[in-house]
Amino acid sequence: MNLEEYKGVFVFAQQVDNEISSIAFELIGKGKSLAGDLGTEVTAVLVGSDVKGLADELAAYGADKVIVVDDPELKEYRTEPYAHALASVIEKYKPEIFLVGATAIGRDLAPRVSARIHTGLTADCTKLDIGDFPLEPKPNVEQKHNQLLMTRPAFGGNTIATIACPDFRPQMATVRPGVMQKLPKVEGAKAVVEEFNPGFTPNNKYVEILEIVKSVVDTVDIMDAKILVSGGRGVGSPENFKLLEDLAEAVGGTVSCSRAVVDAGWKPKDLQVGQTGKTVRPNVYFAIGISGAIQHLAGMEESDIIIAINKDESAPIFDVADYGIVGDLNKIVPMLTEKIKAEVAAK
């Protein structure tokens, strides 16, 4: 593999139902700063059916170039045709970096692609930098420059590892949604748009979609919320989440929850904060009846202000809370809701 041949930062511009996912803009934003360090450009790879019209939106968020792979076989996400699309783009354009969102789609797609083209893949990155590998010069080891240094939490959020892929290209990473910042939208910005179709012939690896069942409740994305009122098993029952919903309404926030709550079937998966749920960083995070398993902390500890209410004074949530209240949520939460309502009404 001639590493020098590989140039440019590519990002997978995920779309669902022909609507670009927020992660695509976040990846362009981060890709832009990496490309700046490398003196190169950001290319968004848009894959789907009848998606060419979405290219301008990618340009508005900073993409220099958009490669469109448009084919009827790509209408709904399926692993094989999407993997074929990305692997073909990589073989043809030879990017040095390829970023994919660590979404349900990206975490399925990226491993398949990396295995097909034989390169490394680092999962769920929360930080990306350009730097040297090894980080410090070592005797008898060539120190390579301009490497992608991929940082991610591991071992249930107990540790942070920085990983490089010095001998293979592209350097591939999936990136946690909600961590990288998108650039301000520039209306009317244009990118070079190029269409590319490697051909899609169904084979044994193409699965058949029998049915698509969408969640009936149209919920707000907890990753966009400025205030989250999050509940754990300590809330006690699905009915008791009403207390949290009332507080959320009073304070202009959204309800989220811990994994225990999802496992118990009290709330749907898309409201789950944590290692196997979503990473959130709201202005205010209320952790109510959440003990604070390390996997949960990994998903919310970057919140600006963390207010925890828990009756167990030794709960680990208090180790990250800015304001911890040891007490009974059943008494405190309804009173707090009333106070906030009164305060808001008085203004």
Place this chain on the structure above:
Amino acid sequence: MKIVVCTKQVPDTKSAVKFNPDGTLDRSAMLAIMNPDDKAGLEAALRLKDKYGAEVTVISMGLPTAEDILREALAMGADNAILVTDRVLGGADTWATSQTLAGAIRNLEYDLIITGRQAIDGDTAQVGPQISEHLGIPVISYAQKIEIEGDSVIVERQFDDRYHVLKAQMPCLVTALSELNEPRYMTPGGIFDAVKKEITTWGRADLVDVDDSNLGLKGSPTQIAKASNKVRKGAGEKVTLDASESVDYIMDKLKEKHVI
């Protein structure tokens, strides 16, 4: 029907995590359990066995101590257990791990391979899809329900706000979510039988169609530059007050920070 289940022995990440000087995990110093998603995958296989009849083979790559989780799998009802262990396989990233497991599975007949979605130590969710790629078979990840229909597998595949019902021709690889089921306990009879059963041990020489350059630390495209314990922001204030004082306390803070 023949089902292969991949399982991993993982450190219980709720306990303390320890490292070797080179940044790799010191697994010998930590409590070890069967990875939860893999256990759900095993349970799914055993339920298919109960319903349709199947031979379930459990395979694990790891240290010799991984025999413990293979015994557990046998006691739960698996028919065969294979341990893939060899010094040259150590330090593998997901590429080298998936190459190893694919090389081992090539010795076996299979209709269905089930892996857990992800292991709680690495949390990558990469090995399952990568094995399927090396074997040239379809993959369905994030399974929340698995059924068999003729020579096909029907799977509910979870997404964020929806799920897909997918049909794939077997042989196929499915990755299982812990939410899939509640794994059964080992039975006293199962434990008794498991102790008597033989665990097959394979090393490097038993792997089929895998080049040395794709194995172990040397065959891993990704390399660790640095690993460290997570530095958390310190705890803030913690108060124990009665309910109405607590509310006043929170109100003060919310006003102070201009939230309300």
